[in-house]
Amino acid sequence: MEAANRIVAEILEGVKEKIRPGVETRELDEMAEESCRRQGVQPAFKGYRGFPRSICVSVNEEVVHGIPGPRKLKAGDLVSLDFGVKYNGYYGDAAITVPVGAVSPQARQLLKATEESLYAGIAQFKVGGRLSDISHAVQTAVESYGFTVIREFVGHGIGRSLHEDPQIPNFGPPGKGPLLQAGMTLAIEPMTCAGGWQIKILSDGWTAVTQDGSLAAHFEHTVALTESGVLILSRL
Secondary structure, three states: OHHHHHHHHHHHHHHHHHOOOOOEHHHHHHHHHHHHHHHOOEEOOOOHHHOOOOEEEEEOOEEEOOOOOOOEOOOOOEEEEEEEEEEOOEEEEEEEEEEOOOOOHHHHHHHHHHHHHHHHHHHOOOOOOEHHHHHHHHHHHHHOOOOEEOOOOOEEEOOOOOOEEEEEOOOOOOOOOOEOOOOOEEEEOOEEEOOOOOEEEOOOOOOEEEOOOOOEEEOEEEEEEEOOEEEEOOOO
16 A cells, blocks of 8 residues: 555656646646556546546536546646555555645635645544544634535545545544554545535536535545554655
8 A cells, every 4th residue: 555655646746747727637637647557557546436537637616526628727726636546456545736826815725724634634543543533633624714624525444445434524523433543544535615515516427516616625645554653655
């Protein structure tokens, strides 16, 4: 899993560097898929429940599962990249949200809040804690900025399958759910928005957008719990 997630982090970094005004989202997908071929890994999302591309590219009010296509990025956009690979039977999964050029003060704050909430959640992934300690930490961090967590999508266990139990909501009270133990591997992924948390799915059957059209952001790491602490596997 360490190797799979390192590859995820490297490919995401490469795709991130390609982001600029005028780039079509399908170019980002082509780059991710070509990088998978070069590294000898399988893109985890392509064909998963029928998803047609190798990377999810979600722009502005798109929360998750955006399908890359002819859409051109423009200055001021927020672009969420969600990506995973399968390597030697194990999965890696991570997400980042990237500004295209100069973005609004609200967009900058949303990025800051979402990334901070990811690390607040990771800090609660410790032996003897409860799963919802992670959820509560994410929600508290996001709401301290006046933003909202999306409630219809969750983090998840990960390992020999892309999505495993347990599910990890990004909201809720602490002290609930399974006991956290060494050996667990989770994908913690706050999805947030600047407005209301309600979402709708577009006619493509995949792209989730905020109902009120407000900006969204998404950060994710795959993490492993050991007796001596947490390892962030999908960080370079």
